[in-house]
Amino acid sequence: MTEGATAGKVESTSRRALISVSDKTGVVGFARILSEIGFEIVSTGGTARAISGAGIPVTKVADVTGAPEILDGRVKTLHPKVHGGLLADRRNPDHVRELEEQSITPVDLVCINLYPFEQTVAGDPSEDEALENIDIGGPAMLRASAKNFHSVTVVPGPEYYEEVLRELEDGEVSLKTRRRLAQATFRRTAEYDAAISAWMSRDGSEAHLPDTLSLRYEKSLDLRYGENPHQSAAYYSESDGEHLLSGVEKLQGKDLSFNNLYDVDAARKLLAEFAGEPAAVIIKHANPCGAAVGETLADAYEKALASDPVSAFGGIVALNRELDGDLASKIAKIFTEVLIAPSFTPEAREVFAAKPNAVLLEAGELAQPSVFYKPVTGGLLVQDADVVEDSSGYRVVTTDRPSDEQMRDLLFAWRVARHVKSNAIVLAKDGATVGVGAGQMSRVDSSKIAIKKAGEKVRGAVAASDAFFPFADGVEVLTDAGVAAIAEPGGSKRDREVIEAADAAGAAMIFTGRRHFLH
Structure with missing residues (x-):
């Protein structure tokens, strides 16, 4: 019986946990402890085989529903015997009575992670393969359990196993934790649907600027601070495409801040204009205070620096050729927050080893997206990328x-x-x-x-x-x-x-x- 279920009671010999996972990391250990503390484990397919193979008692979903898996496994949990147990609000006496009348055992804990759709489409699969990796039953059970968090603990990924088991050692998962897990679950199902929507729109059938915009971002990096030291900040990247830090390796230096990354973005965008010849860009507060092309990289840097040597102090330097030791020694004479280059020679690395706070980023050319977003209060401005026109006109x-x-x-x-x-x-x-x-x-x-x-x-x-x-x-x-x-x-x-x-x-x-x- 879970916290808050005071209005009625469904008799059962044990608590019930439904486990069906694609990522089986840690699931056997999780199921073993649940079983040891009195949970009946109900499972499907490969998950059931993995758990039972470890000697843990498992009830198959087909034995619960009285119906076999059909359509190559597309339909196995979409059944009242499952969803009734997930959705019954045990604070409601009518729900409790209906469960008893229908001989439905309530589910106390649901552990599900979804078919690996995002990983599948990242590998350029056939359409049929991608479609078969769109999970239907999993999101339905996750959403049902999250909706009913007053009665059900929902566990949407392996990262929550330890926390849930720790609370179960004291008897119950707290209502506060169940609510937070429900929030994480709805966030996960939203991300999943957004990934599917993005894949479905890749054929160009969707309007260029659709009526509804679904974007998925994942936290890539906690930042040192925001625009000011009293503001916390993080970097989130689009999960299905190239982004600012794609292919970037941080070689040394302190943690990046919000302003560092904003300036890095400005530097990489401008540097991309001059891929055909050695170029150097110096950015300060998202504006170039110096930019140049030259016969050599050193020539380009010296000309860029000469544009505004005072403002270059504490700026971002971006180069489009390998940085050698001689040029590194020149750049190191001026305080530089972040230095970006496709590669650094050992000699260049040695020069900056004496400046451990300087951030060195090894990064090649960055492809620019076709659409750009700018946040405003409570909204998002969306526009085509601004590209320089053909000079022939x-x-x-x-x-x-x-x-x-x-x-x-x-x-x-x-x-x-x-x-x-x-x-x-x-x-x-x-x-x-x-x-x-x-x-x-x-x-x-x-x-x-x-x-x-x-x-x-x-x-x-x-x-x-x-x-x-x-x-x-x-x-x-x-x-x-x-x-x-x-x-x-x-x-x-x-x-x-x-x-x-x-x-x-x-x-x-x-x-x-x-x-x-x-x-």
């Missing part, structure tokens, strides 16, 4: 045309601007940022910040603006400082004034035709 709109070198820098700056918080102005020269203005409410203010960061390097640099200039003043600020060419989307009502301002300054301008806000 870019238009020169000024009298002067960019030189070949300027065009290369404009394309570079334009790719970086997509990864800078709006309003974004990126100044670049020789394949490197020289000044970045980010996150300002005014595009003119972003321009002034970028100019200040660039200093003397602004003369002859190019500029990229993530959205159009609504007035000519932003262009005038840039060209007065010495900017020689500008890339922007175009599309303002005052485009003609903006173009005239560029022409008056002798600067070249291209319209890309597409905005790239990042909020």
Whole structure:
């Protein structure tokens, strides 16, 4: 009799436990102790064979239902003799009476884990194989038991065996524990259904932005803290796809924080823009304070650092080539929170061994998802991935045309601007940022910040603006400082004034035709 069952009583010689598991880790030991403390074990198929093979008395489900397993085992527990025992609320005298009238023995404990659907579809099975690994009876029994937690203890995985047995040693599993196990059970069945739904939608038959969105995330990592030290935090990853830490090996360093991972994400996204040549990215507060490509990785890093050496302190450095000892020695001179590279030579590892708090992440290129999510209060914003358009559609709109070198820098700056918080102005020269203005409410203010960061390097640099200039003043600020060419989307009502301002300054301008806000 379980806690709270005070209104009636069903006579039985022992308590009953129904056990049917796919993952048989620890189940024999669990069943043995249950049997020793007076539980009758009812089981199915392979689970029954495993338990009975260990010399533990087992009652087969078919003996309880009086019906054989049918349809290759698809139907075995879907029966009133089973579900009546699971769903009867023993606080209710009418339920108790009906059990007696129907000769149904109540179930006190249900231990079930589900067919390994997620593991099966991860291996690219045939459709029939995947369908056969969709559990029906298991979720039905789990949900029934969790609904009836006042009368039934539900055990949805091996990780709960020890805790349940410990409480049973004192006679009963507490109501508080039963409620928590029920919560864990409903969470598990929701995850299971979400995984099935995601697999079913892979053929593209579901709407691109469906009316109902089911996402499944699993905790991958407890974080050192959240955005601030007083906030606890964890990293959850999508369970059925590549994610931020896929293929990432942490070689050394302290535990990661919320801000570390947010910056790592920004770094890996920007670095992916320059896979074809050695590149270095330095991120601070999710914005690039330096980014560059070069003939060598060392060249790229030195140019990226020169963009804003003050802001680089305490930042995230991401590289797309193996880090050697010489470059490691240069990077180690500046406090770096996290360093990401595809690989590290032994010499590089030795350099950073002297800085044990520095986090080294070994990580290759990260494929970007086609859909992005942003949380808001009580909701989720969903959008297509923002990708840089084909440059063949870019238009020169000024009298002067960019030189070949300027065009290369404009394309570079334009790719970086997509990864800078709006309003974004990126100044670049020789394949490197020289000044970045980010996150300002005014595009003119972003321009002034970028100019200040660039200093003397602004003369002859190019500029990229993530959205159009609504007035000519932003262009005038840039060209007065010495900017020689500008890339922007175009599309303002005052485009003609903006173009005239560029022409008056002798600067070249291209319209890309597409905005790239990042909020």
